[in-house]
Each structure stands twice: as C-alpha cells, then as structure tokens.
Amino acid sequence: MFQHVEAFAGDPILTLNEQFAADPRQDKVNLSIGVYLNEQQRIPLMGAVAAAEERLAQSFHPHPYLPMAGSPSYREHARRLVFGVQAGEPLADRVATIQTLGGSGALKVGGDFLKAWFPQAKVWVSDPTWDNHKGIFGGAGFEVGTYPYYSRETHGVNFDGMLAALRALPAGDVVVLHACCHNPTGADLSLQQWHDLAKVVQERGLLPFFDIAYQGFGEGINEDAYAIRYFAQQGIPLLVAGSYSKNFAIYGERCGSLHVACKDADDAAKVFGQLQSAVRKIYSNPPGYGARIISTVLDDAQLRAQWEEELTAMRVRMKQIRAELYAQLKAKLPGGDFEYLRVQQGMFSYTGLPVEQIRKLRNEHGVYLIESGRMCLAALTSVGVTPVANAMVKVITE
Ligand code: PMP
Secondary structure (H helix, E strand, C coil): CCCCCCCCCCCHHHHHHHHHHHCCCCCCEECCCCCCCCCCCCCCCCHHHHHHHHHHHHCCCCCCCCCCCCCHHHHHHHHHHHHCCCCCCHHHHCEEEEEECHHHHHHHHHHHHHHHHCCCCCEEEEECCCHHHHHHHHHCCCCEEEEECECCCCCCECHHHHHHHHHCCCCCCEEEEECCCCCCCCCCCCHHHHHHHHHHHHHHCCEEEEEECCCCCCCCHHHHCHHHHHHHHCCCCEEEEEECCCCCCCHHHCCEEEEEECCCHHHHHHHHHHHHHHHHHHCCCCCCHHHHHHHHHHHCHHHHHHHHHHHHHHHHHHHHHHHHHHHHHHHHCCCCCCHHHHHCCCCEEECCCCHHHHHHHHHHHCEECCCCCEEEHHHCCHHHHHHHHHHHHHHHHC
16 A cells, blocks of 8 residues: 655754764764753753743643634733734734744744635745755745855855845745744844845735744844844734744744734734634644743743743853854964854854865764754854864864
C-alpha cells in the first residue's frame, strides 16, 4: 500500500544535530541550533515559569477543551504584548486575536485563512528567510516568491532592492516581514526604513504578515514590536504571528498567537469567526497547559516583573557574547570586518563564511554551523567564545 511513499530527506539542521550528538569530541560546540542555551548549555527553565508551574500544581485543574480561539486571558495578554494596547482601546478592538500552537501554528492558521479569502494572492518572503515560511505558505496552497533582503557585502539589509521589489507587486499580495531579530541573518530594518516601508506597503495596497518569534531578544519587548505598532497606527491592515517559544523558553508547550489588525471592529469580528473556522479544520482547539503558565505569569505583577528581568538578562547575555566574539576576532584579525556581530540582532548572525570554511570548522574544530553560514550566538557560552574565535581565525587564514 505504501510502497510509493518517498523517503523524507530530513531537515538539514536536524540532521546536523544528529551528527553533532554522535561526535565524540569533548570540546565540540553546536552553533547550528535555533534555541537559546544558558551558560550550562541547557535550555533555561525561567524562574517565573517555574513559579507559575508550582502555583498550578498546587491547585486542582481539570483539563477541559479550550475554545477554538484559545484562552481569553491568554489572548488578551498576547494582544497587549504585541500591540501595546488594552481591550477597549480603539486599536485593540479592531484586532482579532487567537491562541495558536507556537509561531508555526499562527503562520499556518493565518496562511489557511488568507488562502480562503485572498485566493489570488502570492506570498513573498525575504531572501533568505526561515525555511519553514516557504513550507507553511506553500503548504497552504500559495505560490511563494522571494524579495531581496540580505546584502553579503554590507552584512545588512539591501533596503533599496527590497523596496524596489515590493513596489512592483500587485495590490493584495502578502509580504512576510520579520518584526525583529531576522532569522537567519540577524539583520533588521532601522526605524526610518520601517517608516519608508510602511509608505510603500500602503501605496501598493500590500498585506503585511509580521512574524515576531523573538520579541524581547533584540532591544526590548516594546522596541521589538515597534514596526507592528507603527504599521497598525498608520491604519494598515496586517497579520502577526507571535511566539512565546523563545522569550518564555517554553518551546515544547507550543504557545503562540495570531493577530489580524482590521479596518474596524466589525471586520475584526468577522475575521475572528473565520480564524476559528480555520482552527476547527486543522486541530479544533489549542492545548491548555502552556497557556495557563503564560497567563499565570502575565496576570501577576510580581511574576511578570520577574519574567521581564529574566528576559532582559537573556538579551544582555547574547549581546555580551556578540561583543566578546567581535573583540577577539578583531584583535586576532584586525583587517577583518566583524562589525556585523555587534550590529545584528537576536540569536543569529550570518557569518558570511564560505561553505568550505564552515565544513572545516565542523570537521577540524568541532564547531557546528549550518552551511548557509548562520551562527546561533545564543548557544555560545562565555567559555566557548575563545575556542570558537580561534577556530574561525584558523579557517579564515589557512
Ligand atoms: N518564525 C521564525 C522566524 C522562527 O525562527 C521560528 C522558530 N524557529 C518560528 C517562526 C516558529 O516558532 P515556534 O517554535 O513558536 O513555532
């Protein structure tokens, strides 16, 4: 019956992880992954999350189905976090929000919703982007194209190229934008560039779909949501896929949110209904445990303050690792251009190292990066910086 089923080629990052696990070298370093690790090389259990779990464990909780749209208190918190507004404020009332299975679930439900109501649209993602953008929107039935984004020369955004491409798109096409901490390059738009982009999006009648998987990992919770809030304030209809996987270190509980900012509250009510209809057809309703943890933390002023402090510490640590790696590389190779390590945001940087050097790093030094040259700085410890810098200098100068 299943003879014709083709073997799954696997995910290149996961395959690399398996290779890393089987590598017997003691001093190996895995910088190919997409999670934040602490100085002990573990995914942290945030104190605020642990405290919320303790509270939940001490009270009796049955496990009912959640509504299709998810927990009302979770949804309210998610909207406030992304848009910075509370229920009753004009902007809040025109945003339809549902709880989703991580950021991936938000992209999927958003993709199915868009395919149902904008069947002619094409989806445009940055070149490069998180691989699964293509998978999810392609899976929802869209043709997926790319717009220029990253410049290998400047290690920054090719903003002119990006704008020119977007200016040429037909009205109603969907443009996927990383709100902060671009994955995989770490290169983000400046505030002025967001303003300029908003103008083009508005003039061309494009539909932005923001992906914010790293809120709080760039400059801060509010700062990282700047573009979304600015676009929404300009009255631009938009979608947002939010994720708590990284900023609550709650990867496996699948906590995310999908928001659709509409023209008015009437449109938002209709869209909210259709989002529920999309959910019903995929997984019926979202899981409860992670949502309880998030609501417990964000409902309580003390736990919320603790969470924000812990999130700040994670962000500061990533910036310190970036600064330290930059300083060591600059000291050892004064002519090299490593400024990008300090300027880029979030967990990742594009090193720009050619694939032969990436392979040498792995084979000769046990330093694992994915072959695109993306490095996960959030997986590097302060002890690990020197050996990684030395290995990079060796492969660059050999
Ligand atoms: N968008 C981007 C840009 C990501 O990097 C990721 C996670 N790696 C996601 C979405 C998915 O997030 P989640 O794990 O919450 O599904």
